[in-house]
Amino acid sequence: MSNIYRLALALLCVASAVTIASAQDAPPRAHVKIGFVDVENDPRYDPIRAYERIVLKTRAHPFAGAEVGLDEAAALTRVLPADFSLERITAKSAVDVAPAVLVALDAGTHFFLIDAPADAFTPLAAAIRGRDVLLFNVSEPDDAQRRALCAREFIHVYPSRAQLMDGLVQYAVSRKWRDLLVFAGPSTTDAAMTAAFTHSAQKFGARIVAEAHFKSGTDPREREQNDPALLSAGRDFDAAFVADDAFDFARTVPYRLARPRPVIGSIDLESVAWHWTWERNGAPQVNSRFDRKSGGRHMEGPDWAAWVAVKMIVQSALRIGSADFAKQRGFILGPGTFDGDKGLAMSVRAWDHQLRQAILLAAPFEVVADAPIEGFLHQTNELDTLGDDAPESACHLDK
């Protein structure tokens, strides 16, 4: 326990004892509103379909994750200094996110969960700059928001691509898969994923033997670009990495390579913030609470991030014994440590407001490993072996 935390705890303990003793003449309770902002027709949540219009992956906004967090707060009512509620705000498009947040902010909401695509962030950051607001990014991994945008009103609860890819490469290196073949897709997301992966490989001493640019399809004239066997022929490698957000090509890669090698990235071994089969650190209970809340859906990374964001807001009030926004913000960005059911205690990085967290390496039915992988050491916190550490960060909110 840090001293500040210890002091806060001691004060809170006294405060809660007093509260219970004098419950009858207590002043009216504070109320903390949390906005959940998503975007209509966000393409990130379009179902992924097979050629025959069969749905391969249904994807859903993580509102149910936030609701699970709110339910947990309800159980803490007696010891919390405030009541909490969630308001879902759905913007018509990415450009409508900033005005929608401003309206709610002016009406007194200071905490927002932002479930919006990358292009919503820059106008949003400009609109709220300097205001008393914390925006919790719960679904966008784009590194640019942590680097170029670098806005102090944001907290990135969802892991950055850099964190996700570092975790994946740590695992590959720990298995001695040092020679990696990269299949790079055509979209900007694929390019960002490939760039992050390449950077991680350099960081941890793996080698990219080739970067093959695929083109999804069945056209025989383009078979050099759409056939995983041809794309992987003529060279040896330890594992093949696929960056394919559209998923159409990725699903054709396993079992079709020129050599029998594992596939990582967009399929088979995926690097994720959360997985429904994680069974350590109390995860089964969270997964089953989410399952009930969402009507039978598996909890995914954004759901987890939305749950954690609400938890961070509630925890800050619990630990400091106050619903004063400035104090809550001070705790969350400062001494606050949080339990996200991934083992190591999480906290917010001072330099870019990214949440430090473990990354799960998940096969379809098993979490194969959790990063940081044993042996990857750091001088202060092993979680900082994942993503942009202070010295290499392009963002310095702490300075």
Next chain:
Amino acid sequence: MRVFAVAFLVALACAPARANDTGLIFVSNEKTNNLIVIDPKTYKVVDDIKVPRRPRDMHFSADHTRLYVACGDDDVIAVLDVATRKVIGKLKTGPSPEAFAIDEKRRRLYVSDEEGSSLAVVDMERDSIVREVPTGAEPEGVLVSEDGKIVYVTSEAGDLVHAIDADSGKVVRDVVVGLRPRRFAATPDGKDLWVTAELSGEVDIVNRARFVVTGSIAFLPPGMRKADVTPVGLTMTADGKTAYVTLGHAAHVAVVDVPTRKVLGYILVGKRSWGITLSRDEKTLYVANGLGDDITVIDTKSRKAKISVPVGRVPYGVVVDE
């Protein structure tokens, strides 16, 4: 069905009144749905008892004729006849019972239902839940006060310890402790509760009269990382002088001097040590290593592990029939 019921009654009538002091060691295995019984002299496995799914916390009745086992995936507490080592009954609980405490006088079980976020109060005679007390999310450790009036329960996800009035079933006090509180030990003088806070890597000490945290003890075995220090199980000697705390992923047991709250030393055990039990003569400590699939037997005088015994998949708890 009727034949079965009659057989059950006959079995009850014929059971010996006392079966204690066999010294046998019982280990519950979460993933193989069995209890392993180990001979205390040879450390050989002498029995493998099939029980309902996911057995976890275990407690003997005061006379040691019965062993109660919380079985998380079948929502029951199995009742074993210790002499015959057979399951002779099941008490229904709420969803996913994990830990529990027995109040023999009132013939009640207090069961933390991990999935239901409640403490179930089970009437042992009527085999029914007489009350469900809502708790913070993921309740775990349960402890009944010496006079049976207060039940303490931790909420893992709520970072709370609740004090519940046993008669009214109402939460009367709450105290916020470290991250992910798991289990309890009460000092024999009745003054303090020791609570393991798994993610804070410490034991928090709660003054029972004032119900506030008055101190905490941090752990760090030599060569281990702070992040791996995840205390869960703990036990105390009868004189209230020494406490033993399992440190989870740090694979050690901490030995603590209770009056000064100083760590006296660390004993190496297996992977993810949770369950811990002291023998009656306090010469031997048994530790269940959840991810090592074995238990470690420790000599408390030399503070060294004597032997480790393979037991099955994901051992949760250890108890000794003595």
